[in-house]
Amino acid sequence: MNHYLERIRNNPDELLNFFKKMPKGADIHHHALGALRPADILKKAAELGLWIDTAEGWIYTKEQASTIPAAQFQLHSEAEQFCQDNWTVCGFDGKGDAGKYFFDIFFKISPVFNGHEPFWLNKILEEAATDSLLYIETLIECPTVSKKIYEIAENYEGSLDENSSDADFRTFLEYLSQKGLDKLKKEAVTLCDSWIDSVSNQATQLKFQLYTVRNLPPKAVLGQLILSYATASESDNIVGVNLVAPEYDELSLRYYSMHMRVCRWLSKLFPTVKLALHAGELCDKLVEDEHLKFHIFEAISVAGAKRIGHGVDLMSESNRNYIFDTMSEKPVAIEILPESNQFILGVFGDEHPFESYHRSKVPIVVASDDPGVLNTNLAAQFQKLAIDFPYLCYDDFKEFAFNSIRHSFLSNELKQALVLKLENQFVEFEQFEN
Numbered sequence: 001m002n003h004y005l006e007r008i009r010n011n012p013d014e015l016l017n018f019f020k021k022m023p024k025g026a027d028i029h030h031h032a033l034g035a036l037r038p039a040d041i042l043k044k045a046a047e048l049g050l051w052i053d054t055a056e057g058w059i060y061t062k063e064q065a066s067t068i069p070a071a072q073f074q075l076h077s078e079a080e081q082f083c084q085d086n087w088t089v090c091g092f093d094g095k096g097d098a099g100k101y102f103f104d105i106f107f108k109i110s111p112v113f114n115g116h117e118p119f120w121l122n123k124i125l126e127e128a129a130t131d132s133l134l135y136i137e138t139l140i141e142c143p144t145v146s147k148k149i150y151e152i153a154e155n156y157e158g159s160l161d162e163n164s165s166d167a168d169f170r171t172f173l174e175y176l177s178q179k180g181l182d183k184l185k186k187e188a189v190t191l192c193d194s195w196i197d198s199v200s201n202q203a204t205q206l207k208f209q210l211y212t213v214r215n216l217p218p219k220a221v222l223g224q225l226i227l228s229y230a231t232a233s234e235s236d237n238i239v240g241v242n243l244v245a246p247e248y249d250e251l252s253l254r255y256y257s258m259h260m261r262v263c264r265w266l267s268k269l270f271p272t273v274k275l276a277l278h279a280g281e282l283c284d285k286l287v288e289d290e291h292l293k294f295h296i297f298e299a300i301s302v303a304g305a306k307r308i309g310h311g312v313d314l315m316s317e318s319n320r321n322y323i324f325d326t327m328s329e330k331p332v333a334i335e336i337l338p339e340s341n342q343f344i345l346g347v348f349g350d351e352h353p354f355e356s357y358h359r360s361k362v363p364i365v366v367a368s369d370d371p372g373v374l375n376t377n378l379a380a381q382f383q384k385l386a387i388d389f390p391y392l393c394y395d396d397f398k399e400f401a402f403n404s405i406r407h408s409f410l411s412n413e414l415k416q417a418l419v420l421k422l423e424n425q426f427v428e429f430e431q432f433e434n
């Protein structure tokens with residue numbers, strides 16, 4: 001297989017074809033809302049009687065100025081191109097703010113997703129099966145429950161800021177408990193369990209990480225984080241928690257260290273809940289240098305994250321040796337998301353710290369991030385790595401596939417079962433020299 005890979009190394013189409021067929025294990029940094037395909041979005045919007053803004057593709061549940069019914073829009077000869085341009089990064093003209101273009105898409109399409117999760121999760125798993133993935137660990141939230149916790153949190157009269165201590169967090173938790181945290185937790189568990197029940201017959205396993213939006217005021221972030229940990233501790237279908245939204249936004253930056261301390265405090269309260277964090281998804285074009293020095297370090301040393309997503313600002317971090325030693329020894333896996341980094345941060349090839357992680361023996365997991373919005377898939381991430389880092393051989397890619405199961409948040413029993421399946425898939429795959 002190593003020889004075959006070398007023969008096709010300079011042929012992108014054949015490389016992609018090869019990685020499509022190669023068993024890849026799991027996609028464990030995958031946002032459900034970022035995985036929707038434009039054609040499916042339009043079809044579902046029409047079915048639900050939603051409205052589409054004809055300028056930028058914002059979807060609404062009610063008629064607005066400049067909207068037409070999705071069912072009518074569907075008949076337009078240029079509808080397909082319009083959806084591709086506005087609901088994926090394909091329409092970005094290279095000028096302006098790539099991050100804003102990217103993150104806006106999630107808001108544009110959310111009315112077609114929220115409340116219809118089982119439909120989309122089935123779609124995601126159908127696609128995963130054609131990609132022969134064994135497992136998807138997708139990031140999701142329960143919007144109806146989030147809305148309630150935000151309202152409760154907002155009415156808290158105490159203050160929470162970057163100087164708040166564990167005692168302040170506890171007082172806030174007691175307030176939430178008095179206001180019905182337990183009921184909201186049960187509501188979220190019931191929702192998540194019902195979503196998994198609705199897809200349980202698929203060939204690919206599915207579990208959730210519950211996410212908290214990080215670029216909101218402290219009370220909202222803390223309320224949501226507390227609810228996420230509490231919910232995850234009660235359901236086998238929720239295997240972890242995570243923080244999402246632009247790490248470079250003003251509020252995300254200002255409260256970054258506080259968020260890390262909240263995660264540490266919650267991890268003690270809910271020791272069974274695993275934490276993965278988007279950390280170091282930054283570059284010097286987006287933030288001041290001072291912000292590039294400690295995010296990965298604190299995600300590991302303070303919050304105790306078991307996996308780091310992106311980790312792109314590594315070479316600007318002050319404590320690189322600690323990061324390398326801890327990530328390789330503990331271990332803490334790095335989730336590598338090549339196309340996402342190239343689009344949002346403009347970082348790829350030699351600029352990307354991939355090789356430093358790899359040479360320092362940090363376990364590498366390759367993931368897609370947002371296959372729908374980025375108009376990509378997991379195979380294309382492997383292809384990009386094979387092109388950008390030609391020293392990588394077949395055995396490296398095979399290792400990445402196994403890492404995606406080993407470093408997932410599944411129980412040990414489920415991991416062992418999937419590792420066995422993956423081994424069998426490779427035996428079959430390697431019988432043919434493609």
Ligand SMILES: [Zn+2]
Nearest residue numbers: 031278309369
């Ligand atoms: Zn992500």
